[in-house]
Amino acid sequence: SAVISQKPSRDICQRGTSLTIQCQVDSQVTMMFWYRQQPGQSLTLIATANQGSEATYESGFVIDKFPISRPNLTFSTLTVSNMSPEDSSIYLCSTSRGVNTEAFFGQGTRLTVV
Amino acid sequence: DAKTTQPPSMDCAEGRAANLPCNHSTISGNEYVYWYRQIHSQGPQYIIHGLKNNETNEMASLIITEDRKSSTLILPHATLRDTAVYYCIVAGGGADGLTFGKGTHLIIQP
Numbered sequence: 001s002a003v004i005s006q007k008p009s010r011d012i013c014q015r016g017t018s019l020t021i022q023c024q025v026d027s028q029v030t031m032m033f034w035y036r037q038q039p040g041q042s043l044t045l046i047a048t049a050n051q052g053s054e055a056t057y058e059s060g061f062v063i064d065k066f067p068i069s070r071p072n073l074t075f076s077t078l079t080v081s082n083m084s085p086e087d088s089s090i091y092l093c094s095t096s097r098g099v100n101t102e103a104f105f106g107q108g109t110r111l112t113v114v
Numbered sequence: 115d116a117k118t119t120q121p122p123s124m125d126c127a128e129g130r131a132a133n134l135p136c137n138h139s140t141i142s143g144n145e146y147v148y149w150y151r152q153i154h155s156q157g158p159q160y161i162i163h164g165l166k167n168n169e170t171n172e173m174a175s176l177i178i179t180e181d182r183k184s185s186t187l188i189l190p191h192a193t194l195r196d197t198a199v200y201y202c203i204v205a206g207g208g209a210d211g212l213t214f215g216k217g218t219h220l221i222i223q224p
Binding site for chain 2: 108
């Protein structure tokens with residue numbers, strides 16, 4: 001299995017500010033994924049982050065709002081920019097070992113925007 | 115949109131087998147069936163996955179119909195700690211992220 005650590009685990013932020021969420025994996029992985037889980041909802045994929053290339057965003061998510069960095073094979077960050085109360089969600093990072101293998105998830109970052 | 119259909123909720127008595135159904139009638143030949151669960155306030159946890167054969171591990175069994183259009187996750191002896199939202203996901207390969215549906219909220223009753 002892969003151990004994924006996310007920081008911070010939770011935060012309360014003022015609207016208009018930005019928050020950067022860190023995701024650290026205990027081993028080198030090729031693919032890392034970022035998800036959003038709005039209150040009472042299921043998970044929605046935000047983007048896929050590959051080391052050495054720009055992140056690939058899903059429909060409805062844009063780089064200006066959710067810039068992602070992937071500086072090496074064990075680390076990624078997601079920034080939630082210019083936050084509004086609608087951004088209040090749990091943000092989770094995930095990875096897998098390879099094709100047709102299980103995915104592993106961090107414990108999530110619970111963000112509240114006031 | 116999710117490629118799977120699950121009942122929104124189910125109850126099961128503690129100690130009994132919990133059988134969670136999932137329909138995936140549009141599954142492709144190279145797609146696997148994965149099951150994850152999410153206990154309140156935690157990240158999703160992998161349970162089991164399979165292509166066409168039945169699978170069993172220490173957590174659960176996965177029964178996939180011969181036509182692969184549906185499957186059942188079986189928790190053989192449910193405990194209160196198995197109360198969670200269970201997600202059935204169809205996916206092919208590890209290169210793409212997962213598409214989560216609404217899942218089944220399984221409640222284990224004492």
